[in-house]
Amino acid sequence: MATVGSDHDLGRALDRIAETAASLTGARHAAVGRHDGDGGGAGGHGASFAEAPAGASLEVPIQVQGELFGTLYLAGKDDGEEFDDRDRHLVRVLATEAGIALSNTRMHAAARQRRRWIDGAASVTTALLAGPEGRATATHALTVVAEQGRELAEAATGAVLLPHAEGGMEVVAISTELPETVRTEAFRGRIPPESPVLHQLRAGLAVFSDDFAADPRSVSPLSRHYGPTMLLPLRSNGRVLGALALCRMPGDDRFSHTERTLGTQFAAQAAVALMLADRHRDRERLAVFEDRDRIARDLHDLVIQRLFATGMLLETARRKARLPEVREGLGEAIDELDATIQEIRTTIIALQQGPPEAPPGLRARVLRAAAAATGTLGGRPSVQFTGPVDARVDERSGRALVAALGEALTAVGASAPGPSRPARLKVVVDATVTLPDGRAGVRLTVSCPDGSHPPLTWERPLRGRSGG
Structure with missing residues (x-):
């Protein structure tokens, strides 16, 4: 009994039971068949019971408190005799102890298994x-x-x-x-x-x-x-x-x-x-968006206002300047300031876009198309939005507008190759226009401030956000 109950490994415990039963009864073949609800299996000693020769055999159920754990099988005594009452008594006592041992073994295995799953769940949460x-x-x-x-x-x-x-x-x-x-x-x-x-x-x-x-x-x-x-x-x-x-x-x-x-x-x-x-990632994204909003506000409230004030001072100085070359130089500086202000506004719009995994709005797609044309045009176009573009322009019209913008940028780049490329290209998306027939619409204008290319205009009536 001490030998059978000394091992908490189920496979080794089954082998010990079979070996002990064979040793006590003189059986040449012994095996334990499991009949628990968690699957089938067997532990044996010597040849498997299925290979035992016909002759003397003995089967004793292994159970605890009425629950069947398995069956202990014996066959083929060394002396060729039948199993007697003494053998049956020994095997029944062994089967009772084996049932207790198997029950304890199964509980230990279940406890280890539960601990492993609990530790695994905790590691997932931590990761x-x-x-x-x-x-x-x-x-x-x-x-x-x-x-x-x-x-x-x-x-x-x-x-x-x-x-x-x-x-x-x-x-x-x-x-x-x-x-x-x-x-x-x-x-x-x-x-x-x-x-x-x-x-x-x-x-x-x-x-x-x-x-x-x-x-x-x-x-x-x-x-x-x-x-x-x-x-x-x-x-x-x-x-x-x-x-x-x-x-x-x-x-x-x-x-x-x-x-x-x-x-x-x-x-x-x-x-x-x-x-x-997921909520943790949402909080992190929210913190990033709050930082981007703060940067956008600082750019708008501080940087643009200072640049605008500087431009006013330069405009005043240009009007007072007497030498033509001075007025011309001040005019170029004012133009550069205007372009810089427009670039900062474009950056502010980009900072206010949604998360990368969210579907990009019309503003983002227009900015992306303009940036993609930088290499062809020799410079990044200036982009200006008028009105709530993302809110008013439906998805179908937005796709058509982006396609028209791509064609316009390609046409401008192809018509002015080499050094004659326009130094600056202006793109305006206006969602507040009224079309000639009186309907509200959206208009795209692509123009060159220096007049090197005639303006290209595309417009369409506004529809509902569903695109109907």
């Missing part, structure tokens, strides 16, 4: 809430969840799926031991909207399968690579953010009841950590 050097992007956060989940579940693949704009869910982060070809196929792979698996996940319910490749609920071609699988909803505050897929290879042990419970708890903790990390 997601680390500083910018440890957690740079949302993609990194999702990858951390996929990698940690795969390691904890001892799975071949861990993947995070998020809702797709066209329906269903798609793989946005993956960690896998499979070949690169499988990884490439799986990344950005989708679970179609009609999948029964997806309906269950959206309801906040986990999906478990012992053989995902043969599961009729799976309609995704990606399932052919996997056997035992857990699809766990990433749920926080009653909202399903996505799903965590943990997949083992075909033929691997199925996920036990304990692993399913711990995996579900890990997914819930990971969802909370993802929400916290």
Whole structure:
């Protein structure tokens, strides 16, 4: 009894039980078959019981408090006799002790497993809430969840799926031991909207399968690579953010009841950590935007006002100057100040744009098109906006305006090659004009202040923001 209960490793404990039973009864063949709810397996001594010759045999159930843990099998006594009452009594006593030992072993294993999953969930939270050097992007956060989940579940693949704009869910982060070809196929792979698996996940319910490749609920071609699988909803505050897929290879042990419970708890903790990390990034972005707004206000309230005052002083000095060359030089300085003020205003507009991942507004697209033409024109065009351009111009008109701007800049650059290129080009987008037919409209004007190229004008009536 001391020998059987001295090892907390389940496999070694099963071997000890079989060896001890064979030693006490003189059996040539002994094996322990497990019948617990967490999967099948066996520990044996000598040849497996399946290979034992026909003849004397003995089977004794291993149970604790009425719960069946497994069965102890014996066959083939050394002396060729049948198993007697003494053998049966010894084996029953051993089976009782074995049941207690197996129960303790399973509890120790479950405790270690829970501790490992709890530590893994804590490490995910720590990684997601680390500083910018440890957690740079949302993609990194999702990858951390996929990698940690795969390691904890001892799975071949861990993947995070998020809702797709066209329906269903798609793989946005993956960690896998499979070949690169499988990884490439799986990344950005989708679970179609009609999948029964997806309906269950959206309801906040986990999906478990012992053989995902043969599961009729799976309609995704990606399932052919996997056997035992857990699809766990990433749920926080009653909202399903996505799903965590943990997949083992075909033929691997199925996920036990304990692993399913711990995996579900890990997914819930990971969802909370993802929400916290997202809010943390929002606070960081907000701090950056506040700094940009402060810089924009300083440029507008201090720098532009001082430049404007300097320009007024120079204008006064030019009117009083008597020598033509002095007046001409002052005029050039005033023009340069005006151009500088316009460039600063353009910079202020750029500082006030939204985050990089947000769809760019019309102002941002116009500035981007102007900057892209700098090499062709020999200088960056000056851009001026009149009225609430982003608010008034619908998406369809905005695309047409940007296309017209590109054509105009190309035409100006092509018509004035080499040294005769215009030193300065002025682009004006006015969302406050009234068209000849009386309708409100938006007008684009591209002109050269020195008159080296005739002005190019494009205009269109304003529509609703929906673009109807």
